[in-house]
Amino acid sequence: MTTDTPAKGAPIQWEDIRLPAWVTGLIGGIAVVILWWFLAATVFSNVGPGGAQAIPTPLQVVQGFAESGWEFYLRHVQVSLLEAGTGYLWGNLIALLLSALVLVVPRLEGVIMQLAIITYCIPIVAIGLLLVVTFPVPKPGDPSGTAVALAGLSVFFTTVVGTLLGLKAADKSSLDLITVYGGSRLTQLRKVRLIAALPAVLNALQIAVPAAFLGAVLGEFFGKVEVGIGPAMIAAQQALNAPVVWGLALASGAVALAGYGLLGLVGRLVAPWSKGTK
Amino acid sequence: MSEAQLSSVVGSTPQFPKLDAAIRKESRKGVRRALIRSLTTFVLTLVGIGVLWVGALQVFGINAYIGKGPLDVWNFLVTVPAAEANREQLFGQLWTTLGHAGVGFGSGLLAALVIAIVFQLSKGAEHALMPLAMLLRSVPLVAMAPVIILIFGRDFASIAVIGGIVVLFPALVNIVFGLRSAPAQMADLIAVYGGSTWTLLRKVALPSALPSLLAAVRISVPGAITGALLAEWLAVGGGIGGAVGGYQSGAQFSALWTAVVLVTVSALVLYNVVQLLESVVLARMGMSDRA
Numbered sequence: 001m002t003t004d005t006p007a008k009g010a011p012i013q014w015e016d017i018r019l020p021a022w023v024t025g026l027i028g029g030i031a032v033v034i035l036w037w038f039l040a041a042t043v044f045s046n047v048g049p050g051g052a053q054a055i056p057t058p059l060q061v062v063q064g065f066a067e068s069g070w071e072f073y074l075r076h077v078q079v080s081l082l083e084a085g086t087g088y089l090w091g092n093l094i095a096l097l098l099s100a101l102v103l104v105v106p107r108l109e110g111v112i113m114q115l116a117i118i119t120y121c122i123p124i125v126a127i128g129l130l131l132v133v134t135f136p137v138p139k140p141g142d143p144s145g146t147a148v149a150l151a152g153l154s155v156f157f158t159t160v161v162g163t164l165l166g167l168k169a170a171d172k173s174s175l176d177l178i179t180v181y182g183g184s185r186l187t188q189l190r191k192v193r194l195i196a197a198l199p200a201v202l203n204a205l206q207i208a209v210p211a212a213f214l215g216a217v218l219g220e221f222f223g224k225v226e227v228g229i230g231p232a233m234i235a236a237q238q239a240l241n242a243p244v245v246w247g248l249a250l251a252s253g254a255v256a257l258a259g260y261g262l263l264g265l266v267g268r269l270v271a272p273w274s275k276g277t278k
Numbered sequence: 279m280s281e282a283q284l285s286s287v288v289g290s291t292p293q294f295p296k297l298d299a300a301i302r303k304e305s306r307k308g309v310r311r312a313l314i315r316s317l318t319t320f321v322l323t324l325v326g327i328g329v330l331w332v333g334a335l336q337v338f339g340i341n342a343y344i345g346k347g348p349l350d351v352w353n354f355l356v357t358v359p360a361a362e363a364n365r366e367q368l369f370g371q372l373w374t375t376l377g378h379a380g381v382g383f384g385s386g387l388l389a390a391l392v393i394a395i396v397f398q399l400s401k402g403a404e405h406a407l408m409p410l411a412m413l414l415r416s417v418p419l420v421a422m423a424p425v426i427i428l429i430f431g432r433d434f435a436s437i438a439v440i441g442g443i444v445v446l447f448p449a450l451v452n453i454v455f456g457l458r459s460a461p462a463q464m465a466d467l468i469a470v471y472g473g474s475t476w477t478l479l480r481k482v483a484l485p486s487a488l489p490s491l492l493a494a495v496r497i498s499v500p501g502a503i504t505g506a507l508l509a510e511w512l513a514v515g516g517g518i519g520g521a522v523g524g525y526q527s528g529a530q531f532s533a534l535w536t537a538v539v540l541v542t543v544s545a546l547v548l549y550n551v552v553q554l555l556e557s558v559v560l561a562r563m564g565m566s567d568r569a
Contacts, residue, residue: 028406
């Protein structure tokens with residue numbers, strides 16, 4: 001906030017030194033890895049059942065990654081990604097269709113919003129246990145229906161909220177301009193509303209990526225599926241192989257973030273007029 | 279200028295008592311109308327959900343042994359001979375879960391508020407910690423649960439941590455956004471008069487973050503219940519989350535469906551109550567246009 005530069009000879013004021021965002025980000029990241037390493041090697045070195053180390057050091061995680069190999073991760077991530085992707089498509093498709101319905105019948109907005117809130121209030125844990133007995137057991141290597149359903153359920157609320165927000169984002173005077181020039185409501189929709197709505201919709205679709213992936217992985221934890229991040233994690237947990245559990249957790253975090261970033265890039269390409277992702 | 283602002287301005291000058299009263303009356307009428315409209319929507323949605331529920335069971339041809347309808351849930355709670363015992367059991371579990379949810383809600387929201395204020399006071403902290411928060415958010419909680427249990431044990435602390443993590447991230451994003459929404463001119467004014475970042479936070483950023491803060495509270499309600507169920511399911515047991523696993527393996531599907539309905543309805547009612555409080559507070563503060 002200060003605008004004056006420090007006078008010559010004055011001690012350096014740390015407040016005035018501004019590092020670029022990525023540098024502080026990098027420093028923060030390194031600091032956390034060091035802190036994790038330190039804690040894992042000292043305080044938490046012998047927590048865990050039967051003295052098995054539950055919190056591995058970063059080095060052990062990297063070693064575990066190298067040991068289990070690229071193939072192992074690819075095989076499991078693939079299935080979870082397929083489940084997340086299917087759920088993402090269905091959840092968002094239904095959310096977008098219902099929100100588009102609000103354009104045709106504006107009175108439905110309240111009902112559709114309440115519907116979205118209900119899907120947000122449904123207890124995932126209980127509904128997952130119900131779905132897992134309802135869906136047929138998938139063949140080994142096939143995606144789990146429970147995971148797909150939970151992925152779809154996880155994205156529905158945010159996409160409906162984002163889309164309804166976007167449909168209201170149209171500039172009043174632009175809409176008036178079209179009316180004055182004799183344009184119909186359809187022209188308004190085509191030339192103004194959709195364009196104004198796109199940033200908010202894309203933002204919602206971006207937030208939905210990690211949500212869908214997390215939903216899918218959680219869905220796998222309800223069982224009856226043999227390949228995927230969830231079952232792989234359960235197996236590693238039961239084998240007390242903490243480095244692999246952490247490797248899988250970090251890998252799934254990385255996949256979710258990569259998907260988030262990718263959608264952000266797509267958003268920039270499709271709608272360059274939206275101001276960033278915030 | 280919004281209605282509430284206008285009425286407070288007019289109210290402070292005694293020469294327009296009639297106008298003041300008229301405005302108050304109009305505003306009360308508006309609140310009543312909004313209340314009736316939202317209640318109608320709520321009831322309509324409940325009916326819609328019932329239809330969707332029965333329809334889905336029919337369309338997907340789900341075995342009546344597993345797939346229970348609204349009527350089965352009603353019977354389970356009201357008409358069957360064991361109804362009273364059922365009610366006692368499930369409502370008892372529901373209370374436990376809601377208590378756990380309150381713990382997660384408090385800890386998560388408090389953490390989000392503190393972190394957002396730290397971010398506001400120091401940009402460096404935000405740049406260093408936000409990517410980490412994003413990564414942590416993307417790691418499945420089910421993977422972290424064993425570690426959380428090992429560190430915090432199978433009791434109160436684990437509930438606070440697991441529930442807090444679920445609540446923290448959406449609330450944090452909302453509050454950070456709200457703190458930034460203060461007009462730049464106001465920040466300049468504080469800076470020109472020699473105010474510190476702390477003064478800026480206290481006098482400008484926090485008040486203008488109120489709508490986002492309330493939105494964070496609202497979306498945290500279902501999140502806290504989800505967190506409580508996860509904590510019970512994965513770590514501490516007790517409540518609905520600790521019981522549903524047993525209901526499933528014991529093939530007590532009526533109890534399982536009833537648990538789903540009870541949790542959903544409680545979350546829904548709490549969400550709508552918070553939403554109502556939110557709109558009342560914002561109207562009082564003259565900020566209803568910014569919600």
